[in-house]
Amino acid sequence: MKMMSFILCLVLGALCYAELGTCIKKSGAHYIYILETLGPMLAFLRLWAQFILIRPASSSVVALAFGRYIVEPFFSPCSAPKLLVKMVTFAVAVNCWSVTFTTRLQIVLTTVKMGALVLIIVPGMIKLASGQTENFQGAFDTSSLTLDRLPLAFYAGLYAYAGSSVLNYVTEEVVNSKRNIPLSIILSMITVIIFYLLTNISYYTVMTSQEVLESNAVAVTFADRALQGFSSVIPVFVAVSCFGSLIGGCFSTPRMLFSGSREGQWPVLFSMIHIRRHTPLPAVLLMYPLMVFMILAGELFGLINFHSFSRWMFTGLTTLGLIVHRYQHPDVPRPFKVPLLIPAVYTVVCFFIVGMSLYSDPVNTGIGLALTLTGIPVYFLMVKKQRLPLCFIRVYRNLWHLPILSVLA
Numbered sequence: 001m002k003m004m005s006f007i008l009c010l011v012l013g014a015l016c017y018a019e020l021g022t023c024i025k026k027s028g029a030h031y032i033y034i035l036e037t038l039g040p041m042l043a044f045l046r047l048w049a050q051f052i053l054i055r056p057a058s059s060s061v062v063a064l065a066f067g068r069y070i071v072e073p074f075f076s077p078c079s080a081p082k083l084l085v086k087m088v089t090f091a092v093a094v095n096c097w098s099v100t101f102t103t104r105l106q107i108v109l110t111t112v113k114m115g116a117l118v119l120i121i122v123p124g125m126i127k128l129a130s131g132q133t134e135n136f137q138g139a140f141d142t143s144s145l146t147l148d149r150l151p152l153a154f155y156a157g158l159y160a161y162a163g164s165s166v167l168n169y170v171t172e173e174v175v176n177s178k179r180n181i182p183l184s185i186i187l188s189m190i191t192v193i194i195f196y197l198l199t200n201i202s203y204y205t206v207m208t209s210q211e212v213l214e215s216n217a218v219a220v221t222f223a224d225r226a227l228q229g230f231s232s233v234i235p236v237f238v239a240v241s242c243f244g245s246l247i248g249g250c251f252s253t254p255r256m257l258f259s260g261s262r263e264g265q266w267p268v269l270f271s272m273i274h275i276r277r278h279t280p281l282p283a284v285l286l287m288y289p290l291m292v293f294m295i296l297a298g299e300l301f302g303l304i305n306f307h308s309f310s311r312w313m314f315t316g317l318t319t320l321g322l323i324v325h326r327y328q329h330p331d332v333p334r335p336f337k338v339p340l341l342i343p344a345v346y347t348v349v350c351f352f353i354v355g356m357s358l359y360s361d362p363v364n365t366g367i368g369l370a371l372t373l374t375g376i377p378v379y380f381l382m383v384k385k386q387r388l389p390l391c392f393i394r395v396y397r398n399l400w401h402l403p404i405l406s407v408l409a
Contacts, residue, residue, distance in 0.1 A: 012346040014164045014189040015338045016319045018182040021168045022335045023325070025177065028259030029168035029252075030318045035263060037321030037328070041379055046317075047260045048375030049310040053368060055253045056290035057307030059246055064295060064303070066242035069217050069235045109244030116237030117195050120219065123226045124202020135204050154353050155308040164189055165315075169252040178335040202226075265383050302364050309354050309365040310372045316350030319343040 017029075026032045031050070035043035167174065167184055174180050203218055206226045215221040223234035260266030269282050294303060322343045325332070357365045 010158070010164070010193065011189060012342050012349075013315065013319065014185050016322055016343045016346055017165045017168055018185045018336050019334060019338050020318070020322055021171050021174075021181040021185070022178050023332050025171055026259065027168075027170050027172045027255050029165050029171075029256060030314050031256050032259050032263075033168075033318050033321050034314065037324045038317060040263075040265065040383065041376070042317060043263075044260075044265050044379045044383060045372060045375045046314045047256060047266060048378060049314065049372045050253060050256055051287065052290060052374075053371050054307050054311050056287050057294055057303050058311075059287075060291050060294040061303045061307075062242045062245045063291070064299075066239050066246075069220065069238040069242070106244060106247060109240055109247070112237060113241040113244060114195070116219075116234065116241065117199055119227065119234065119237070120222060121195070121198045121202050124205045124222075125198070127226070128201065128205045132205055135206075135208050155304055155312070155357065158308070158312070166252050169255040182336040267382075305357065305361045305364040306368050309357055309368040312350050313354045313372075316347050316354065319347045319350070323347070 020033050024033055024036055026036075028035075031043055031046050034046050164185060167181060171177055171181065174184075203212060203222055206222055207215070207218075211221065212218055217235065217238075219234050219238050223232075227234065257266055261268045272282055294306075320343070323340065326340065354365075358369070
């Protein structure tokens, strides 16, 4: 029941983004949808959170997973030194800005990723079909489920599906968007759900729930038990998958920054790309120190909770904006239209999760909220300067005309 509710929630969100992508035909995903429906300040806060919080933390999580799967096999069955994992993590974080062939590489990496999942799913299904079902006894026992743990469990699970809105970052670049955006989102969500469920079933067929929780690299532990001949290959496949996710993040985030620059809410510098490498070098240069700090100060699940608060709060605001857009612009063509109940339910679920997470993990989620709100004074400095007292405007102009800032401008 919990799993079915979880999957239903994901499908509802994907359908909402399919409609938004076909009726609001600008690139920028959450940012542009909130700008068009709920106003410029909330849109800027989404842009601000993406730049200083969501993307650096999300990339740090993936980079830490990369480091763990590269290092862990050399120390198995013991745990790998955390410092060594983080040092390897820094290396992949640096490399994510030097990719010059993103599209072709992503195709290759996605193929490798799907191959690795098949390699995990097949032996698990074979063992399950042969009658190895003892680990599923009491699988639906809800005695340990408490309300305060629910939001954090959702954050960890939803992290795997956070890419459902990635296509909306590049709406203007999609050919025949009226057809291809809904089709791509729906098919990709179905694919991810099926592979996600089958992979987890395979894990729990071979390992107990306690062993899954105690393992620092679940795929490595699984491979040691079920894939003796391929156990050394699985960590490499997982690391390649993580690297592909990092590259995908560097591909999508600059589109949002470009949209913010086009709307006059973000410096043009950070929407620029390298003239030869075609990568968002200025944006990555500024985000990289934030990534390094988060990698040093945080750990994987703490970082997930840290940035998930802002991510899902703005996701809820985005689907709320869909409802507002329906009433504000009833005559706008909607090639793909969902019943109004779908965004309403999804919005309530998102707000419930982010609200409860403040109680479940007040430190990480509270810091995430505080960092998001720091965008309010920045909004008035960068976008609404005319509303500030004259003395602040003079200081701002004097700072902006310093030599180094003049060169950047």
